[in-house]
Amino acid sequence: MKILTAAQTRQLDQATIREQHLLSVELMERAAAAFIQWFSSYFTPAEAGETLIICGPGNNGGDGLAIARLLLQRGYAVRVSLLPAEKQSSDWQHNRKHLPAAVPVANLSPQHLPAIAEGALVIDALFGTGLSRPLDGLAAAVVQHLNDAGAHVVAVDIPSGLFADAPQPDDSPVVRAQHTVGFGLPKLAFLLPQNAEFVGEWHVENIGLSTGFIAEAATPWHYTDAAAVAGQLPPRPKFSHKGTFGHTLLLAGSRGKMGAAVLSAGACLRGGVGLLTAHIPGCGYDIFQISQPEAMCLTDKQADFISELPDLKPYQAVGIGPGLGQEAASLAVLRKLLQAAAQPLEKTGQPLPLVIDADALNLLGSHRALLKQLPENAVLTPHPKEFERLTEPARDDYHRLELLRDFAQQHKCLMVLKGAYTCLATPTGELHFNSTGNAGMATGGSGDVLTGLLLALRAHAQLPPVEAVRLGVYAHGRAGDMAAALTGQAGLVAGDIVRHIGPALAEL
Ligand SMILES: NC(=O)C1=CN([C@@H]2O[C@H](COP(=O)(O)OP(=O)(O)OC[C@H]3O[C@@H](n4cnc5c(N)ncnc54)[C@H](O)[C@@H]3O)[C@@H](O)[C@H]2O)[C@@H](O)CC1
Numbered sequence: 001m002k003i004l005t006a007a008q009t010r011q012l013d014q015a016t017i018r019e020q021h022l023l024s025v026e027l028m029e030r031a032a033a034a035f036i037q038w039f040s041s042y043f044t045p046a047e048a049g050e051t052l053i054i055c056g057p058g059n060n061g062g063d064g065l066a067i068a069r070l071l072l073q074r075g076y077a078v079r080v081s082l083l084p085a086e087k088q089s090s091d092w093q094h095n096r097k098h099l100p101a102a103v104p105v106a107n108l109s110p111q112h113l114p115a116i117a118e119g120a121l122v123i124d125a126l127f128g129t130g131l132s133r134p135l136d137g138l139a140a141a142v143v144q145h146l147n148d149a150g151a152h153v154v155a156v157d158i159p160s161g162l163f164a165d166a167p168q169p170d171d172s173p174v175v176r177a178q179h180t181v182g183f184g185l186p187k188l189a190f191l192l193p194q195n196a197e198f199v200g201e202w203h204v205e206n207i208g209l210s211t212g213f214i215a216e217a218a219t220p221w222h223y224t225d226a227a228a229v230a231g232q233l234p235p236r237p238k239f240s241h242k243g244t245f246g247h248t249l250l251l252a253g254s255r256g257k258m259g260a261a262v263l264s265a266g267a268c269l270r271g272g273v274g275l276l277t278a279h280i281p282g283c284g285y286d287i288f289q290i291s292q293p294e295a296m297c298l299t300d301k302q303a304d305f306i307s308e309l310p311d312l313k314p315y316q317a318v319g320i321g322p323g324l325g326q327e328a329a330s331l332a333v334l335r336k337l338l339q340a341a342a343q344p345l346e347k348t349g350q351p352l353p354l355v356i357d358a359d360a361l362n363l364l365g366s367h368r369a370l371l372k373q374l375p376e377n378a379v380l381t382p383h384p385k386e387f388e389r390l391t392e393p394a395r396d397d398y399h400r401l402e403l404l405r406d407f408a409q410q411h412k413c414l415m416v417l418k419g420a421y422t423c424l425a426t427p428t429g430e431l432h433f434n435s436t437g438n439a440g441m442a443t444g445g446s447g448d449v450l451t452g453l454l455l456a457l458r459a460h461a462q463l464p465p466v467e468a469v470r471l472g473v474y475a476h477g478r479a480g481d482m483a484a485a486l487t488g489q490a491g492l493v494a495g496d497i498v499r500h501i502g503p504a505l506a507e508l
């Protein structure tokens, strides 16, 4: 699914109106009906109580007026507060005219802010994607009043005061919604941690916007939903053998962190790899062999960390990092690996696929000259702190996305920035936000599991690099969701994700 800017969203609305020979109020009616569909599935009239709808002067406010009319028709008790303005949009005026007289309407003023009981339901239709500057004056006072009241807010399209695609100044007022019901496509603002306190849970309702316009629209931002990855995992042919699905090498583990190697190896095996060899420190031999009997195991001459790089000839992809530690000898292994991986493989003509995680990223961060040696399409899987060590502190989440995109383009690598909406940046400058996963996955070892799964998929000869990583990130989150359905989020551990990789991939 594409994510568009606010300006593109306006063009999309216009294209839809043109193509489908609609009046713009008809599209507004669709938006209001879609909102009601969601709203009525969430709150019965009794649960909603008397619902206050706060309307601005533009089409977002127009949506609010149409919503007031439709809610009244469905038996909800509603009242409306209007933000005065010099001019209202024509669709606003149409819906104002058609608002039944039974709906109480008040004009907002500094002296007349509506009484809102704590927990009362309020629909925020002040401003939408037409916001052109931070809120001030009366609009700011209304938002402050609403936030202070502790109301249960449902925002129409986007919380008022929030820009759809750009940061706003730290102190500018934004509605804190519990739910945001958007139209057509998700907005970039919904996916960033800094906006979570405003957006709450978000939902996107289909209002039949022009698919042709969306297909043509140029954007770096994409949202990976089930449809984006369905059918991409190549089938396993009847006459396949273990060599068909690649042989991977995993360099992982150190004393006290053998679990990372075990989890990562488990995920690689569940990810469908043909063969897996792990190179681990001597101390981990029994631990590893007993917990991963399906994997082969090479032990380093060092007991506590890795100091040797095995011959890479047998392998179609190599993963390095989980539980690695940051010994100088392990840095030397990473250095040798980067040099060796740069040589194109005979079979594919491409550099050896690498997946680089955890301490291997920290080593890159403290020896940045090595970044120049990253082979094309290497996969790096930092969390925000690890990413900062590779680049610089980000001013905000939007700036972090810019840094991520620049990094992937400059080093021609695949950057997987882990988070609630894990973001994959590609060498061509695309950003793919993942839709699956849950807060239960914020637990030690989840990242090691992702590394192993991505390693398996990068070894898959038929999967192009970007597809493999996008699919792996999606399946990892989906496995986490399946696991959480059984364990609950708090009870989820990384091993549960490993156990659900199979079912998650089977779904695809
Ligand atoms: N255009 C369409 O066809 C559709 C639009 N829809 C709704 O329309 C919204 C966008 O409508 P608009 O483009 O009219 O924009 P808004 O309703 O977001 O507001 C625009 C109005 O607010 C003023 N304004 C902007 N920033 C302000 C600020 N900081 N302080 C005070 N006034 C400010 C503008 O000058 C303009 O008058 C969407 O978010 C969505 O809710 C939906 O009805 C679907 C169809």
Ligand SMILES: [K+]
Pocket (backbone or CB within 6 Å): 060, 124, 125, 126, 127, 128, 155, 156, 157, 158, 159, 160
């Ligand atoms: K709004």
